[in-house]
Each structure stands twice: as C-alpha cells, then as structure tokens.
Amino acid sequence: MSRILLFIAAYGMWVLLNWVPDVQHLAAGIFVAALVALLTGDLFLERPHLLRNPIRYWYFFFYYLPVFLWECLKANIDVAYRVLHPQRPIHPGIVKIHTDLKSDAAITFLANSITLTPGTMSVDVDKANQTLYIHWIDVKAKDMESATQHIAGKFEYILKEIFE
Amino acid sequence: MINVFDIIGAVLITGGLIFDLLGCIGLVRLPDVYNRLQAATKCVTLGTCGILLGVIFVVGLNATGVRALLCIVFVILTAPVSAHVIARGAHRSGIKLWEGSVVDQYAEDREGEV
Amino acid sequence: MQRWAIGAVVLILLVGGIVLGLAPGIFPPEMPHAGLADRALYILILAAVLCLYRIAAGPTSADRIVSVDILGVLIVGVCAIAAIPSGRSWYIDIGIAWALQSFIGALAFSKYLEGKSFDD
Numbered sequence: 001m002s003r004i005l006l007f008i009a010a011y012g013m014w015v016l017l018n019w020v021p022d023v024q025h026l027a028a029g030i031f032v033a034a035l036v037a038l039l040t041g042d043l044f045l046e047r048p049h050l051l052r053n054p055i056r057y058w059y060f061f062f063y064y065l066p067v068f069l070w071e072c073l074k075a076n077i078d079v080a081y082r083v084l085h086p087q088r089p090i091h092p093g094i095v096k097i098h099t100d101l102k103s104d105a106a107i108t109f110l111a112n113s114i115t116l117t118p119g120t121m122s123v124d125v126d127k128a129n130q131t132l133y134i135h136w137i138d139v140k141a142k143d144m145e146s147a148t149q150h151i152a153g154k155f156e157y158i159l160k161e162i163f164e
Numbered sequence: 165m166i167n168v169f170d171i172i173g174a175v176l177i178t179g180g181l182i183f184d185l186l187g188c189i190g191l192v193r194l195p196d197v198y199n200r201l202q203a204a205t206k207c208v209t210l211g212t213c214g215i216l217l218g219v220i221f222v223v224g225l226n227a228t229g230v231r232a233l234l235c236i237v238f239v240i241l242t243a244p245v246s247a248h249v250i251a252r253g254a255h256r257s258g259i260k261l262w263e264g265s266v267v268d269q270y271a272e273d274r275e276g277e278v
Numbered sequence: 279m280q281r282w283a284i285g286a287v288v289l290i291l292l293v294g295g296i297v298l299g300l301a302p303g304i305f306p307p308e309m310p311h312a313g314l315a316d317r318a319l320y321i322l323i324l325a326a327v328l329c330l331y332r333i334a335a336g337p338t339s340a341d342r343i344v345s346v347d348i349l350g351v352l353i354v355g356v357c358a359i360a361a362i363p364s365g366r367s368w369y370i371d372i373g374i375a376w377a378l379q380s381f382i383g384a385l386a387f388s389k390y391l392e393g394k395s396f397d398d
Binding site: 013016017019020072073075076079080082083084088090091092093094095096108111112115116119120121122123124133135137139142 | 183186187189190193194195196198199201202203205206207209210211226227230231233234241244245247248251252255261262265267268269271273
C-alpha cells in the first residue's frame with residue numbers, strides 16, 4: 001500500500017517536472033518511479049489507511065493552510081519590526097512546552113509550524129516526555145502551561161484532527 | 165496595454181525582495197546564533213516563496229510556472245527543518261545564548277543527562 | 279553618530295540607487311521584463327553580500343553554517359529571477375537541485391557540530 005502511494009507521488013512529480021509531457025518522458029518516468037518505490041517504499045507512510053478519510057484533506061486545506069499563511073505573514077512583519085528598531089527590542093530565551101500529539105508526522109508539522117510563526121523556533125523534540133524546546137525571541141511566560149497556550153494553542157487542535 | 169497578472173507578479177516579487185533584504189539585515193544585526201537563525205529563516209523563506217509566486221504570475225502556468233510551484237513546496241518543507249537541525253547542533257556543541265537572554269530551560273534539563 | 283545610523287544611510291543610498299536604475303543593466307533591454315529582473319538581481323546580490331559579511335566575520339562556526347544555509351535559499355531566488363527574462367525553464371531546475379543540496383549540506387553540518395559520526 002505504502003509502495004503504491006509512493007509510486008503515484010513520484011510519478012506525479014516526474015510528470016510535473018517534465019511539463020508538456022510526451023510519450024518518451026512518460027514511459028521513462030514509469031521505470032524511475034518504480035525503482036524509487038521499490039527501494040524506499042517502506043519508509044514513506046506508516047498508516048496509509050488515514051489517507052482515505054476526506055475530512056482530513058478538508059481540515060488541511062481549509063483550516064490549517066489559511067491559519068499557517070496568516071501566521072507566517074505576521075511573523076515576518078514582527079521580525080522586520082525587531083530588526084529595524086534601533087534598540088533591538090528582544091528578550092530571548094529557551095522555554096519548554098508540552099504537546100499531546102503522538103505520531104511522527106504530527107510532531108514534525110507542529111515543529112515546522114512553530115518555526116514559521118511569530119517569534120518562536122523549535123530547538124529540540126523529546127518524544128518520550130512529549131515536550132518541545134522552543135527558542136522564543138520575546139519571552140512572555142516561563143512556566144509550561146501558559147507557554148504552551150501562547151505558542152502551540154493555535155495549531156495543536158487542528159493537527160490533532162488531521163493526523164491522529 | 166497593461167497586463168493585470170504582470171502587476172500582481174511585480175508586487176509579489178517586490179515584497180519578496182524586501183523580506184529577503186530584511187532577513188539578511190537581521191543576520192548581520194542580531195546578537196547570537198539563535199536570534200540570527202530565527203530572523204533569517206523566517207524572512208528568507210517567505211521572501212523566496214514570494215519571488216517564486218511572482219514568477220508564476222509573470223510567466224503564466226507553463227513549464228516554468230509548474231516548476232516554480234514545485235520549488236515553493238520544496239523550500240517551505242525543508243527550510244524549517246534545516247533551521248531546527250542547525251539550532252540543535254549549535255546548542256549541543258556548547259554555544260551559549262546571548263548574555264541578555266531571560267531563561268534557558270534546555271540547558272537546565274540537559275545538565276542531568278550528561 | 280551610532281553604527282546603526284551609518285548602516286541605515288548606506289543601505290538606503292544603495293537601495294535607492296538600484297531602484298532608480300543607476301546600476302548597469304544585466305539583461306539586454308529587448309527581453310521581456312528586463313528592468314524588473316535587473317533591479318531584483320541587484321537587490322539579491324546586496325542581500326548575498328550581507329550574508330558573505332556574516333560568513334567572514336561570524337564569531338562561531340554555527341554562524342557561518344547559518345549564513346551558508348541562507349545563501350542557498352537566496353540562490354534559489356536568483357535562479358527564479360533569471361528565468362523570467364530569458365524564458366528558459368531549466369533555471370528553476372537548477373534552483374530545485376540547489377535547494378536539495380543545501381538542505382542535505384545543512385544536515386551534514388549539524389552532525390559535524392554535534393560531534394557525531396554520520397551513522398547515527
């Protein structure tokens with residue numbers, strides 16, 4: 001199952017890279033995608049049955065992406081303000097937050113979202129204790145609960161719907 | 165005859181260039197590795213994605229546009245991961261935070277391990 | 279006068295000169311969107327010079343690695359800009375390949391920083 005999905009993904013990427021496709025490119029792509037799927041197919045997905053649920057796509061495209069893009073834009077304006085201010089108004093520090101997510105993909109997406117949202121960047125993940133270490137450019141809260149609310153509150157419940 | 169897509173593309177490319185330049189100014193101005201990594205990663209990732217989106221609007225959805233779309237997905241997936249990995253490596257190699265920093269709970273937790 | 283004020287004046291002069299078109303053109307003017315691509319390339323070169331300053335001056339090796347990583351993403355932007363006036367789609371292929379090797383390079387550099395071998 002995982003190999004077939006990887007074959008489809010690799011073949012789609014091959015067709016997009018050879019845009020305005022002709023017969024030779026399409027035939028060569030079958031061999032290349034089959035080779036990739038044969039060699040690395042078992043690493044691609046752990047639970048492929050989750051992909052069959054259409055509600056997850058709905059949540060991804062209509063809840064996660066707009067929130068993510070808006071936060072990304074806010075982050076850039078925030079960084080621009082801090083960089084251009086003559087006194088550099090920063091109070092950096094590394095804080096610890098707790099997460100309820102368990103699967104690898106969900107934690108990866110949470111860490112990436114945290115890195116691209118205002119003022120925060122993930123430094124390390126401790127999967128056994130379910131904690132993330134976050135470098136925060138303007139520390140507002142040092143204890144774990146309120147820091148979790150500040151940093152991960154917006155994304156955690158959406159990612160739980162998508163990946164868990 | 166002025167094309168609307170050309171104007172949208174030029175605005176997106178200009179915004180992307182401004183964010184790229186701001187990210188590199190942050191790389192020069194901010195005091196320690198972690199702050200530099202933050203400013204540079206955020207601004208340069210969004211700036212380059214803005215440039216690529218503007219290229220799609222300017223050239224249209226032909227071979228160049230489709231490749232630029234793939235490139236956007238690729239940059240937005242890999243840039244945060246490399247920032248995370250460099251920050252972790254820098255902290256483990258013993259680089260201290262800037263002296264104006266407020267708190268470092270990662271170092272407190274790692275003292276028990278080592 | 280503080281250092282940031284001098285830097286701000288120099289940067290505003292440079293960016294203003296680039297936007298007004300004082301620098302010599304890179305692409306022939308009969309190509310489509312040559313003026314936009316010229317100015318965009320000069321701004322990206324300015325950003326890359328700031329990165330190179332951090333590579334030369336960075337007090338620790340982690341600073342230099344960060345700058346090299348950011349320089350890789352900037353070069354993706356350069357490839358995208360160069361694809362507009364010439365209309366050759368393989369410039370963006372170069373950009374994709376450069377982003378890939380820059381990502382793998384960042385992973386390898388971070389393993390070097392942690393002081394581990396590449397196996398674990």
